Amino acid sequence: MSYLDYTRYELLRTFRNRRFVVFAFGFPLVLYFAIAAPNRHETDLGNTGISAPLYFMVGLVAFGTMNAVLSAGARIAAERSVGWNRQLRLTPLSARAYFRTKVLTAYATAFVTIVLLYAAGIALGVRLSSGEWVRMTVLILVGLVPFAALGVLMGHLLTSDSVGPALGGTTALLAFLGGVWFPISDHGAMHAIAQSLPSFWLVQAAHVGTGGSGWGGLGWLVMAVWTAAATVLARRAYRRDTGRV
């Protein structure tokens, strides 16, 4: 058993859900055009030396991918609410294969988000070297690992009626404190808090596209700790989660 069919159907289901597609992919795109299009000729946003379309593209890529990956939690909570999780436990599907499929599906949604926002950025005049595109994309994909684990964790902890506000709030808070919407000052308490969050490093990953240097040792360490903690907790939540919801 390769679980290929299982994964294929998970992907199919996810992309067939029209509301999910509209909000997960449409929302960042609309937001991007709303913010960046009016300023498309601004080449030096707030004396950063970065053009507005590029600056908002990398910000929204960080936000949009985080949102897409975390929303795996909402789908898990919805499946649990109809008893699907219990049903799956009664099949030979292993926990490992289950997690792998959930993470893979989350990544597929993030990848579509990236492609759409890059295309939108290019449409508004963003030009980067192929090396910059690739380095930025690879580091973003790595930076999404802790979010994938967090999404699965929240999906197994929350119920379908609480997962919406919980995920929305978490995403907003992580985005705000991580510097998605405005740059975090480079010193002080705010900076210290931001540096301990995975969203800060995801934003740094996206800012490879604006000439940023990516992650130093601290960045890798923070991401590794978040990934490890969320994975351990997600496994535990999954194991416990055999009751009727």
Next chain:
Amino acid sequence: MTDASIDLQGLTKSFRGPHGVVRAVREVDLTVGPGETVALLGPNGAGKSTTIDMLLGLLEPDEGRATLFGKPPREAVAAGRTGVMLQTGSLIRDLSVRELLDMVASLYPVPLPVAEALVLTGIEEIADRRTQKLSGGETQRVRFAMALVTNPDLLVLDEPTVAMDVEGRRAFWTTMRELASRGKTVLFATHYLEEADAYADRVVLMAHGNVVADGAPTEIKAMVGARRIRATLPGPAVGDLAQLEGVTRAERHGETVVLACADSDRAIRALLARYPAARDIEIAGAALEEAFLELTGAEDAKEAA
């Protein structure tokens, strides 16, 4: 010797409820051999679903153990030997019925062809419909098809017909007969005596978390299927009424008497011969709940004391 399909030894489970600890399942022993069709019969709250959750490994017993085919439940499940239809649960959305069955089948080592599962459960017409567009009865049939497509050695069904319409029920039991004839072991929970009687080789009666009887359907029916006669009849003492032929027990509530009968045909003749004044006569099969109360009443009284 082949291992029993199901072997439960001293299975016990309690839950903390709002009114203290509820002992949902109490030292249940049960062995089901290959090819048997067994009904787990009992009223709501008898512990049937909790027993099933434990035998499938969804719930850890407080005491005792469950094995399927001589292995811990999770191993038997992982080996794809069980097909299950739980009491509660619905379907995930955004797949067609055919796709959903194909997805489930892909997880098993030797599944039935999806087309065969569709035919067996009579859902070919809705095979291409999305799962979120199905009616309640159709959803139940698809859930049944999901249990079948796994082509299991052991089929476990928890109250499978509860949400089905009459036609669905009939189709369901026809399919079950077909499966039993293929040598599958089947365990189904129900609170309908008629279903247990008509479709099982063996009935295990549960009440208050205990197995209170275990035998052929005819034996169980004789135990719990007793009829009762209710009549308006002032006068005769309860002791005299209980002496009537075919009557096992008599009660009086004001002018009304209730006679529990081993043989209601003889009892009604005896009653009218002896007390022609009896009127407003009703003869009814005892509700399962009442029959259980009778079977387990003594024990509960002991426990309360």
